[in-house]
Amino acid sequence: MSEMEPREAAALRKHVGAGGYRPVHPGVYVTHGEWTRLTPRRRHVVKALAAMPRLGARLVASHETAAALHRCPGLRGWPPRVHVTDPARIRAQATAHVVKHAQTLDPLDTWLVSGVPVTSPTRTAADLALSQQHAETVVVLDDLLRRDLVAVADVEALIRARPRARSRVAALTALAFASPLADSPGESLARVVLARIGAPKPVLQHRFHSDGSFDPRVDFWFAEHGVVLEFDGAARFTRSRHVGPRTPEQVAVDERLREDAIRAHPDVAGFVRCVWSDLREPARLRAVLASAGVPCRR
Structure with a gap:
C-alpha cells in the first residue's frame, strides 16, 4: 500500500469497502470471487x-x-x-x-x-x-x-x-x-468416538473375499458380532477418486449393489451406516451399533 499512488490507494479502499476485494494480510488482497471459490x-x-x-x-x-x-x-x-x-x-x-x-x-x-x-x-x-x-x-x-x-x-x-x-x-x-488404515477424516473421528463409547475394537478396511469377481472392502468390521459399519461422508459420493466418471445416479446404484453384496456374504450378520451427525452425538452412534447387536461399555 505504501508504494501506491494516493489515487490508487483510494480506489483500492473503495473496492474493499464495496466488497470487491478481501484483505488476507496487511497490504495483500484477493478478489471476493477468488476467495469464495x-x-x-x-x-x-x-x-x-x-x-x-x-x-x-x-x-x-x-x-x-x-x-x-x-x-x-x-x-x-x-x-x-x-x-x-x-x-x-x-x-x-x-x-x-x-x-x-x-x-x-x-x-x-x-x-x-x-x-x-x-x-x-x-x-x-x-x-x-x-x-x-x-x-x-x-x-x-x-x-x-x-x-x-x-x-x-x-x-x-x-x-x-x-x-x-x-x-x-x-x-x-x-x-x-493413530492408524494409516483410516481412509478419511470421518473414519478417523469415528474411531475416536467408537473408543469413547466403549465399542469393541473393529478391524479397519476389512476385505471380504468371495469368488474373486467382487471382493468388497468395508470401513469397520466387528468380527465377533458379524457386523459391518460404514461411514458415509460426502467424499464417498462426490470426490473424483471415489466417483470417477460415474453420474450421481450411477454412484447411488453401485453403492446399493455393493451393500447388497456385503449383506449377502455368509460372515455378515448385520450392516449399519453412520454419518457426521452420529459422530457429533455419540449416543446416536451407540444406538446405531446397538440396533445391529454390537454392545458398547460406555
Whole structure:
C-alpha cells in the first residue's frame, strides 16, 4: 500500500469497502470471487503465502498452518491467524494476524512448500499432537500415516524430546491410537468416538473375499458380532477418486449393489451406516451399533 499512488490507494479502499476485494494480510488482497471459490484449507494457505514473505527469513510456518500447507484435513476448521515458529523467541506471541511459537528447530525440521519454509510433516505432527485435542490430533496423524509422510517412531522421538510439555502423555496416547488404515477424516473421528463409547475394537478396511469377481472392502468390521459399519461422508459420493466418471445416479446404484453384496456374504450378520451427525452425538452412534447387536461399555 505504501508504494501506491494516493489515487490508487483510494480506489483500492473503495473496492474493499464495496466488497470487491478481501484483505488476507496487511497490504495483500484477493478478489471476493477468488476467495469464495477457495476451500477453507486453501483460504488458510493463501493467508500463509501472503504473510510469510513479510515475517522475516528465520520464521517457519508451523502447527495448523503447516498442516494446511501439507494438505492435511482440519477437523474443526482452520484458525484465523497464521501460525509460525520463531527459533529466536523465548516466549510465544500472538498478534492480530500471526501466532509466533517459541521453539528451536533442527535443520531437518524445515521443508520448502509452495516457496515458503514450513515444518516437516514429522515436526508438524509432533507440534499438533502436543497442542491439539485428541480427536483433532488423531485425524491429522491418521492422514499423515496413510500418505506415508511420517513414521510413528520419528514423531514419538520428537514428542519425547520435550519432557516438560504438559500434554506429552496425551500426545503419545494419540500417536499410539493413530492408524494409516483410516481412509478419511470421518473414519478417523469415528474411531475416536467408537473408543469413547466403549465399542469393541473393529478391524479397519476389512476385505471380504468371495469368488474373486467382487471382493468388497468395508470401513469397520466387528468380527465377533458379524457386523459391518460404514461411514458415509460426502467424499464417498462426490470426490473424483471415489466417483470417477460415474453420474450421481450411477454412484447411488453401485453403492446399493455393493451393500447388497456385503449383506449377502455368509460372515455378515448385520450392516449399519453412520454419518457426521452420529459422530457429533455419540449416543446416536451407540444406538446405531446397538440396533445391529454390537454392545458398547460406555
